[in-house]
Amino acid sequence: MPSLGADMEAGTFIQWNIAPGQAVKRGDVVCVVETEKGAVDVEIWASGTVARLVAEPRQRIPVGGVLALLAAEGEDWRAVAATPIAPAEAPRPAPAPAPVRSSPAARKRAEELGVDIAALAAKKGGAPITLADVEGAAQTAPRAAAPAVAGEGAARTGMRQAIAAAMARSKREIPHYYLGCEVEVERAATWLEQFNAGRPIGERVLFAALAFKAIALALREVPDLNGVFVDGAFRPSAAIHLGVVTSLREGGVIVPALHDADKLGVPDLMAALRDLLTRVRAGQLRSSDLADATTTVTNLGDLGVETVYGVIYPPQVALIGLGRVVARPIAREQQIVAARMLTVTLSGDHRVTDGMTGARFLSKVRERLARPEGL
Amino acid sequence: MTAPDRAAIRQAVIDAVLTIAPEADFATVVPTKSLREQLDLDSFDYLNVLIALARQLHVEVPEADYGKVETLDGLVGYIAQRVATA
Secondary structure (H helix, E strand, O other): OOOOOOOOOEEEEEEEOOOOOOEEOOOOEEEEEEEOOEEEEEEOOOOEEEEEEOOOOOOEEEOOOOOEEEEOOOOOHHHHHOOOOOHHHOOOOOOOOOOOOEOHHHHHHHHHHOOOHHHHHHHOOOOOEOHHHHHHHHHHOOOOOOOOOOOHHHHHHHHHHHHHHHHHHHHHHOOEEEEEEEEEOHHHHHHHHHHHHOOOHHHOOOHHHHHHHHHHHHHHHOHHHOEEEEOOEEEEOOOOOEEEOEEOOOOOEEOOEEOOHHHOOHHHHHHHHHHHHHHHHHOOEEHHHHHOOOEEEEEOHHHOOOOOOOOOOOOEOEEEEEOOOEEEEEEEOOEEEEEEEEEEEEEEEOOOOOHHHHHHHHHHHHHHHHOHHHO | OOOOOHHHHHHHHHHHHHHHOOOOOOOOOOOOOEHHHHHOOOHHHHHHHHHHHHHHHOOOOOHHHHHHHOEHHHHHHHHHHHHHHO
């Protein structure tokens, strides 16, 4: 079970897209797992041959738990399939509860009805639990205080809890500092208008994509803001994967990663962003979208916000906020002129950097946006 | 092929918005006020609406004309005019 974000402790296995004996290569979508963020297509992180499928539908599996056994190239998958799973490879929550024997259908129904299947198993003295047992128990036993709420409401509550847990952890563990600066983007905005004027509507670039590129390049120059803080130490990341805060219409946010944002040309970055946002909103996330952002950007300008005071998404160490692009009178060469301005903010982690580093970053963003043709 | 009339264009706009904001209630949308503000459409959503309309009605709204298509009436009127003069 891969970790699909720092706030994930376990996932519910939904279905397999593969079968034993099938060859798979790194990046193939092999199964679907349900998390607080919705259903996620899990991509396999190694190539080989599928030996044995371990996870069963509706089974809740902790991060790091075994989903399947995979034979490496050259290995006999049948032999691998016969290997018992060592306890070390299959971590169970401690203390390990007595294994409950039940059919998958019974487990699923128990979850729907809010029946405690472990208690039921204890009553039956370890005999296998059937669908009928579960339904019988649901009828006779008074319902638990909170019967399982099916569908969207429950999903929304789960997501809200996941966000709350991540943000509470952030505020508890990360000594934040906040910086902001107004950046003149008149040249960048004009450049983008000319760039877009010659392109069909489907290939137009949004200002946010240009700003993301400027941020990614600035992070390259200030690497102490790009990486993760794990086990008491900062681990900088050479790759720049921008987590893009994406709000969902039904409430909540998902922060998928825009991979290697510094290496993409502006049109390619826009295409990657379009692909990502489209999949987030259609609920078609892949595990690689959620696993490895190295810093986060949040763009609230569309909603009229001028200044963002962001909360860092652990284990990252910085969050960059973009406000609204707004025309203002500014002084330029002793003249008052109108220019479009953007407020860029940085929330930094004092365990890793100080305001000086943050200030350097913001000035790099400003420099990059002043030369849009170089983005 | 005859050019679509205003009612057909309006319906096309509504359909395009509903694919992005399925919960949008056009009974309460004020046609002379910003569509984006009323329906919480961000710039990415709105670009997608315009792309869907371009595909269906073959009218691309240039960025320079975004100011004319902020409201439902504005967008429908703009497309109707472009279709008529095409």
